[in-house]
Amino acid sequence: MSEPSRYKFLKPEAVARLKNLSLTARSVVEGFISGLHKSPYRGFSVEFAEHREYTPGDNIRYLDWQALGRTDRLYIKQFEEETNLRSTILLDTSASMGYSSKGGVSKLEYGCFLAAALGYLMVKQQDSVGLVTFDNEIRNNIPPRGSETHLNVLLRRLEEVRPGEVTKVGGIFHRLAETLKRRGLIIIISDLYDDPKEVMRGLRHFRHKRHEVILFHLFDRSELDFPFDRLTQFIDLETDERLQVDPKYVRDEYLAQIEAFINGYRRECSEGHIEYVVTDTSMPYEKMLTEYLGRRKRFS
């Protein structure tokens, strides 16, 4: 693998932190390459799964001779096949993702970092990873591959990403769900500023196609805290609409709305078996990812 430091979104210190972790899918997914991910197809792999009685035609190579000795009966050993994870990272590149508090990284930059780290991790553990960037349209679609060359392509594509148009998540998700035939892992990185019902419909579509879905819901710190206190004219990054507001009067209500927005997604995702991760860009992404993967490993 080439030196990760050559890529803007893959810093050596982040790589060093991540390389000892393994991304383990919570549910069993199918894959090409034997790896750490369990395949639903039991075969003859290295990890023992169970016994079954021998039937004529079975390869005697898998006869359990020890069991024959003990029980005087013929059993065939079955193994769980270690398979490659086929994951696709869906990165929202809408204009609202370009927002950042003064002096901080934008949500899009943060999303790119996150995508790069996950991609590296996937490839490192012999999984394949693809990348889709979108706003109101799919801007890039790189199918999953497991090679380091592929990772280079992916990282270079991330560097070219720029904030685009308005967010239209719902329709995009439906289209992608139809496109991605094989079961796999869908990692969505977005601020989800779209109609939540449409978004959830799209997510459920992924689940319907038996994909595992991990949703990284990105927020800037100031979106969560709304730390403004002077009369301010706010300009919408996506629509260029303008609104003059005295923040001290709306802050309570704003925070309540944001909380309701997040809680709505959390509830819906929980019901739809979608892993939902609220991500605050003020937290270093490698730390966030380390904690998340650690938590995920404990629960898997």
Next chain:
Amino acid sequence: MLAPIFLIGALFAAVPVLIHLFYQKRAPQVYFSTLRFLQACVRKTARRKRVENLMLLAFRMLLFGLLAVALAKPFVRSSLAGSSGPTSTVIVLDNSYSMATRQEGKERFNPAKDAAISLIRRMGPADSVALIFTGGPRASDKVELSHRLNEVQSSVEQAQVFAGYGSVLAAINRAYEVMQSSADANREIVVITDLQAKSLEGDLSPAALGSRDVPLFVYDCGQEAVVNLGVVDATLKGGRMPGSLQTIQAEIANAGERNVPDARVTLYVDGRDVKKELVNVPAKGKATVPFTFPVWADRTVTGWVQLSEDSLDVDNRWNFRIAAADRINVLVARDEQAEIGYLDDGYYIVRALAPSSSDNSGSSPIRPQLRLTSEIARMPLEPFSAIFLLDVRELDSATVAKLRRWVEEGGMLVFFAGDRVDASRWANFFRAEPGGLFPAKLGAPEGDAEKRETSLRMQSPDFTWPGFSRLRSVPPSLFERVRAWRWLPLEDPDKEKVRVLAQLMQEGRPPVPMISSARIERGEVFYVAVPATTGWTNFSATKVFVPMLHEMIYAVTGKSGRLESTLAGRPKRFDFGDVGGEVVVSVEVRPGVVEVKRSTHDASGNAAQFDDTWIPGIYAYSLSGAKQGKDFFVVNPDPRESDLTRMPPDAFREKFAALRLVTVRSGEQLESERIALREGHPLSGYVFLLILLIAAFELYLANRTRPAMAEPSEEAAT
């Protein structure tokens, strides 16, 4: 009314609007990820916030507006106050010695002077001012309103307390008289005093009562419950012969609310301290300290009784003079001289007082002078220790006032009844205080001296009275030989004020007071219900007449130590008989500083008057051109000023209820009250209070609408 500056100041009410508009335009533009939540918030809170914002704006505009109002010093014009034209002010400055009392280390007189000076400094050139002192050398000066403010201010600056009594009430009456000469729209009288009760005795004059439009500002610079000991009297007991023991009885008064144990009292004779005593003086009470010492030489002895230092020093010393060889001068006055000597009303009295010789210069210590009552108004009374008024028809008010002053200083006055006495004519001096000579009314004559059908007999007199105590050995029958067929009784005398010393009795009848007495200040007045001649009674012809008269005189005038003291501010009279001339007086005004002064001449040339008795002390004097050596007289502080008891507030308000009274406790308050009356009541204080209330409410409203910030704000921008 509002000052014109308010109109300019009111423009400040627009400040919050301008600030609002300024910030409206200056609102920073910030890119934000999405407005979807903000738009929802604005829709939800817009109406409530708009109302609150408008209220806040209104409050802030009101605050600025009220601030402008407050700074413009608004006031409500008094309906009684005059215009803003010139003001006539009469200042009454109490400079009696109670004002020398130290409060918190400073004399009361200092803030009093400061207040008066401050008052004058604030006056404009069109204003006029007059200054009245309650006492002192300038108290009797002619007072008129003057535009020469500097001169009046200078008078205040040089003013000093004096040791005499100062009647604040009299000064107030005088102030109203002075004020009548002013035609100014604004007229006011400012009294600066310590509200000493005794200085406010008396009645308001008609001029004062008729001037309700002239406000009376009273600046009360006194304090309650000041402990003050003072020597208020020193009397002489014992014989007046060389070699006899003299007893000085010093009377110590405590006007305060606390007992004073072990007060140190020292007797000085001829400049040397000869005795010291410790005495307990009860609160609001008196104690007597006797000092006994022999006087060997037939000469004049001077000395003083000294108290240890307290809050008021002036009254801590009482000077006295004892002249062992002096005689007791007694004036015997009647309305007319009888052509036949023994029919004269004074015949028996003069002989009873000086029984052994016709020239009144025999062995008796009493030297009587027989005069007409009409002469009293013209003659000096100071040389006399006692005055007998025999069968007097009436006394004019000037004579009554003169006798009153003389009695107050310690004189002994004896009235005898008689044919000429008319109760209605005596009503102007036989009446209750103030100003009277005897605190009881005279009743109608009883009995018939012609028919002599009824006679009363005198009983043994009251031996508990010091004057009659030595008559205990006289057989009662001698007293009972005194008979009266006609008498002129007192009408229901007040037992607390009038003491009956001897009574006339008859079986089946209530007793009739024959000799009654009453204290008036330091003096004593007697009334004898029968004449000093025969006719109504045989009193003057009985054996007890002479001893009773002599004992009475010895008892009362025996306190000659005080008679020989002049109270500060009272003129000292000198009567040299046939020798006339100018009196040269020297006095040590301060230790080591002797002032030499001269008296004024009397028209007769045989008497002189010395008025400059403002400083207590021992005065030496001599007659210029005369061969006789120098003699002494003493001046003492008026004991009335030693009583620092203040007039109770209720009594004070009641006394001045007819006037437009404003009482203040500081110079600043005096000034603000004067302005309030002249220009109106200032409202700044109320406006500032309103500002505070509105500001508090604004703060509450602003905080209620503004949520607490989770952390310091951070501008957001892409």
